[in-house]
Amino acid sequence: MLKQIRHPSALNMFEDIMNASKGKDIVVFLDYDGTLSPIVEDPDRAFMTNEMREAVRDVAKFFPTAIVSGRCRAKVYNFVKLSELYYAGSHGMDILGPTKGHKKQRKGNQSVFCQPAREFLPMIDEVNKILLEKIKFVPGAKVENNKFCLSVHFRCVDEKIWGELAEQVKEVIKDYPKLRLSQGRKVLEIRPAIKWDKGNALEFLLESLGYDKSDNVLPIYIGDDRTDEDAFKVLRKRGQGFGILVSKSPKETNASYSLQEPSEVMYFLKRLAEWKKSSLLGH
Numbered sequence: 001m002l003k004q005i006r007h008p009s010a011l012n013m014f015e016d017i018m019n020a021s022k023g024k025d026i027v028v029f030l031d032y033d034g035t036l037s038p039i040v041e042d043p044d045r046a047f048m049t050n051e052m053r054e055a056v057r058d059v060a061k062f063f064p065t066a067i068v069s070g071r072c073r074a075k076v077y078n079f080v081k082l083s084e085l086y087y088a089g090s091h092g093m094d095i096l097g098p099t100k101g102h103k104k105q106r107k108g109n110q111s112v113f114c115q116p117a118r119e120f121l122p123m124i125d126e127v128n129k130i131l132l133e134k135i136k137f138v139p140g141a142k143v144e145n146n147k148f149c150l151s152v153h154f155r156c157v158d159e160k161i162w163g164e165l166a167e168q169v170k171e172v173i174k175d176y177p178k179l180r181l182s183q184g185r186k187v188l189e190i191r192p193a194i195k196w197d198k199g200n201a202l203e204f205l206l207e208s209l210g211y212d213k214s215d216n217v218l219p220i221y222i223g224d225d226r227t228d229e230d231a232f233k234v235l236r237k238r239g240q241g242f243g244i245l246v247s248k249s250p251k252e253t254n255a256s257y258s259l260q261e262p263s264e265v266m267y268f269l270k271r272l273a274e275w276k277k278s279s280l281l282g283h
């Protein structure tokens with residue numbers, strides 16, 4: 001059973017994590033919102049700092065690195081702007097390999113691409129239009145089209161009408177039994193009811209990198225949201241690598257470690273790149 005405990009800090013446990021990686025290849029998975037960028041009111045302005053971008057760039061020089069986000073792939077790419085990374089947008093339902101670098105590490109050098117929910121595109125577009133119409137009179141509400149899923153934001157909606165807004169969204173979704181509704185950080189997420197989540201994306205990427213049956217890999221997945229728990233669970237089940245939850249307060253989680261906020265994520269990434277640099281120099 002999961003317990004609400006403060007998980008040890010990944011920074012305090014850094015040496016232990018690195019010791020566990022001996023003889024193994026590290027692969028890094030990073031959520032975007034709340035992990036690489038702070039949570040802000042306007043989803044279109046959730047920028048990451050240049051310093052964070054440099055930290056991610058450095059990590060990707062040494063380890064295959066993937067961004068796994070609820071946002072659509074194009075949008076998260078526009079925030080991160082690093083072509084050497086793997087991107088899994090729409091909660092892992094839209095995966096594309098790097099356009100530069102890391103190609104050699106891929107099995108058979110084939111390109112990495114996966115869109116398991118393609119058939120849902122017309123339905124998502126239709127629901128997007130209905131929701132835009134429906135919520136246009138709800139002050140502060142915003143619908144974000146994430147290609148294979150939709151986000152209905154209520155961070156800027158008066159708390160008194162959160163329930164009413166949720167009812168309106170449920171009313172729309174009830175006509176679409178092939179879609180499901182979940183809740184993130186002040187956002188209602190609508191997505192195809194298929195068995196594909198961030199955990200499947202993680203497994204797909206490990207397989208694409210040639211690590212499906214391999215013991216010599218240490219995946220590190222850093223994320224802050226409920227949807228990241230699917231990936232933490234996969235790591236626990238595989239008995240491989242570590243999930244790191246970004247949270248200031250103790251939460252029920254399948255992660256092994258925690259970091260408090262994006263600035264700590266950045267520090268962890270910098271240490272990871274530094275550690276690899278010095279181990280290559282034989283220090």
Ligand SMILES: O=P(O)(O)OC[C@H]1O[C@H](O[C@H]2O[C@H](CO)[C@@H](O)[C@H](O)[C@H]2O)[C@H](O)[C@@H](O)[C@@H]1O
Pocket residue numbers: 031032033034038039040041042043046068069070071144146151153155184185186187189225227
């Ligand atoms: O998987 P993620 O990369 O964490 O994406 C999850 C959702 O993140 C974004 O919304 C969240 O961040 C916004 C900006 O800080 C904030 O305004 C909002 O309240 C949060 O829920 C994104 O806009 C969504 O589309 C993603 O699904």
